[in-house]
Amino acid sequence: MKSRTMRLATMKLATVKLTADPSTTSGIPGHTSGIVRSIFLVFLLVTLVFNVISSDSMADAQTARFDLNSVSPTVLLKIPGLSEDIVEIIVLYRKLKGGFSSLDEFFDYIDASTEERMMWSQLFFVRDNTENAALAAGPEYSLPVMTEEASESIVSEETPSPVATEPLAASASSAITAGNNGLPSAPAKIPSAPQGADSFRFCVISDTNGSYGSIAQGAGVGAAMKVIIGKLKPELVIHNGDMVAGQSRKVRPDRVRAMWKGYFSAVQEPLAKAGIPLVPVAGNHDAAPGFPDREIFREVWNDSRRVPALEYVDRDSYPLFYSFRHKGSLFVVLGGCSGKFSTREAALAAKLIRARSGGENLFVFNHVPFEKLYESEHGHMDAGGTVRKAMEEAGLSLLFTGHYEVYFKGYHGKIPIVGTGVLASVKRIPRTQKKPQGMSFICVDVAEGRLNTVFALKGPSFNIVFDESGLPEGFGHYRRFDVESGLMQKTGK
Incomplete structure (x- = not known):
């Protein structure tokens, strides 16, 4: 996921450089003062950071896939074939177990068909980070194990x-x-x-x-x-x-x-x-x-x-x-x-x-x-x-x-x-x-x-x-x- 983020950042920076070049930017004429260009560049860089953080927390920008453990329920409800029941399962699974450790765990849990596995594999990924690694190695749960909290x-x-x-x-x-x-x-x-x-x-x-x-x-x-x-x-x-x-x-x-x-x-x-x-x-x-x-x-x-x-x-x-x-x-x-x-x-x-x-x-x-x-x-x-x-x-x-x-x-x-x-x-x-x-x-x-x-x-x-x-x-x-x-x-x- 880190390499995807870096590729996304590289693409965004290239866009910033292109936009900031006086000879190629229609929004900022070539004779615009250096101060104005600097302010505009800072604005674009702030936008870049925000976009990278946002995309890193939810979707892979190059493949338009969503992180199953962080994408919002509102977005999930718009995914083709993803019923309200499955969205409900995803949300509660996050609450009770912290999220899915892999797509296979998700597919097995909802007993997904072969067609569903193929379709949703193109739409979702599960972040390969230390939290999910710990989750995968953690104790077994019998869901739902409800504490009062x-x-x-x-x-x-x-x-x-x-x-x-x-x-x-x-x-x-x-x-x-x-x-x-x-x-x-x-x-x-x-x-x-x-x-x-x-x-x-x-x-x-x-x-x-x-x-x-x-x-x-x-x-x-x-x-x-x-x-x-x-x-x-x-x-x-x-x-x-x-x-x-x-x-x-x-x-x-x-x-x-x-x-x-x-x-x-x-x-x-x-x-x-x-x-x-x-x-x-x-x-x-x-x-x-x-x-x-x-x-x-x-x-x-x-x-x-x-x-x-x-x-x-x-x-x-x-x-x-x-x-x-x-x-x-x-x-x-x-x-x-x-x-x-x-x-x-x-x-x-x-x-x-x-x-x-x-x-x-x-x-x-x-x-x-x-x-x-x-x-x-x-x-x-x-x-x-x-x-x-x-x-x-x-x-x-x-x-x-x-x-x-x-x-x-x-x-x-x-x-x-x-x-x-x-x-x-x-x-x-x-x-x-x-x-x-x-x-x-x-x-x-x-x-x-x-x-x-x-x-x-x-x-x-x-x-x-x-x-x-x-x-x-x-x-x-x-x-x-x-x-x-x-x-x-x-x-x-």
């Missing part, structure tokens, strides 16, 4: 922009395109919250924890809270599991309690101050069977300061299994955070689900889904057991899951599902896809007693509605909400 610095730089809204149609049967079986498509922009009898908005967040034992919440939590409280103004927020980072023998009970204190400070207390109840759903890192975490989960959520003020239907097994109603909709929380239900738990879950009355909405929440949403297997519910049978018989409106940290909206067999995205990682790649999806959370509108809108907001600022056309059409027993089941069978996806 790193989390706060990322969130503070991603302050949400003003959120554009559009009014919701007065009728519940508003002009929102419905997918197969009536599951609604996302609106183009964030709608205003619905008004009227039995109308309300709720948000679903999930997987906000950091690395094992981390007291700090994930990188997207602060920005998400600002949008939820300041713009969306839901009547409820459901946290669909993995609030803290337990489920490790190395994380002692006192540390688990400290993590809960950090969680309440970052999530529950700001919501409570805004008058928004926070509904807990046990995740495997919160209340895994066989760990002391499970009893601590019961302890902290039975603290009178934390128990959400709800219209409970059944709270005998709160905070693991319980149900409540809100404006004519039934909410059922299941504590199957390992994916396995004991005989007693399965019977209890079925009882809660079958309490649906008439045609009311039935929203069910369980951290672990029926099937994996990215390639690695990390547990799932029994797809043919008592709990699923109860869901199918009750005709639930939506099953919300987490755990796999990617957003997906569609069906698992005949069951309408929403896989809740993540607020603490940008690494998860949905099945059948090549690139990480990024951070997101869910917003649901019920208008006049009917499920009206279900959409995700995309990080890091959470002021953009997630483009659902980019979701996988289907995999395993899943299919996207707008894909006909017959098409999935014919294509074998």
Whole structure:
């Protein structure tokens, strides 16, 4: 890189000499005084130094390539084929690890195709300096490893922009395109919250924890809270599991309690101050069977300061299994955070689900889904057991899951599902896809007693509605909400 800078300086100096020569400069006549020429030369030299410094920090002037570790996000977003997701990854990678040590590390991390590697190799370089050499030889990281300082610095730089809204149609049967079986498509922009009898908005967040034992919440939590409280103004927020980072023998009970204190400070207390109840759903890192975490989960959520003020239907097994109603909709929380239900738990879950009355909405929440949403297997519910049978018989409106940290909206067999995205990682790649999806959370509108809108907001600022056309059409027993089941069978996806 030093030789490139010297070549650039040589070219600039040659330009200065040519410009300063009275016989070749049209801007400065040959009879101009030596003082004026000297002032003009100094100005050009200052400009040269500025240009060299600027180009050295960002781009190679001879090849018009950009330093991947210093080019601004604004410039990155203008690079052909470089999506917002990849730009988000680059920015967070800089924060968490200092940058990429080589282009190959970048390509491998985003799983770039051969064509992308060829194209972006012509546009980027990684500076070969001592900092990157030390980075390459440094310790291994499991991204994102969030410290409190790193989390706060990322969130503070991603302050949400003003959120554009559009009014919701007065009728519940508003002009929102419905997918197969009536599951609604996302609106183009964030709608205003619905008004009227039995109308309300709720948000679903999930997987906000950091690395094992981390007291700090994930990188997207602060920005998400600002949008939820300041713009969306839901009547409820459901946290669909993995609030803290337990489920490790190395994380002692006192540390688990400290993590809960950090969680309440970052999530529950700001919501409570805004008058928004926070509904807990046990995740495997919160209340895994066989760990002391499970009893601590019961302890902290039975603290009178934390128990959400709800219209409970059944709270005998709160905070693991319980149900409540809100404006004519039934909410059922299941504590199957390992994916396995004991005989007693399965019977209890079925009882809660079958309490649906008439045609009311039935929203069910369980951290672990029926099937994996990215390639690695990390547990799932029994797809043919008592709990699923109860869901199918009750005709639930939506099953919300987490755990796999990617957003997906569609069906698992005949069951309408929403896989809740993540607020603490940008690494998860949905099945059948090549690139990480990024951070997101869910917003649901019920208008006049009917499920009206279900959409995700995309990080890091959470002021953009997630483009659902980019979701996988289907995999395993899943299919996207707008894909006909017959098409999935014919294509074998």
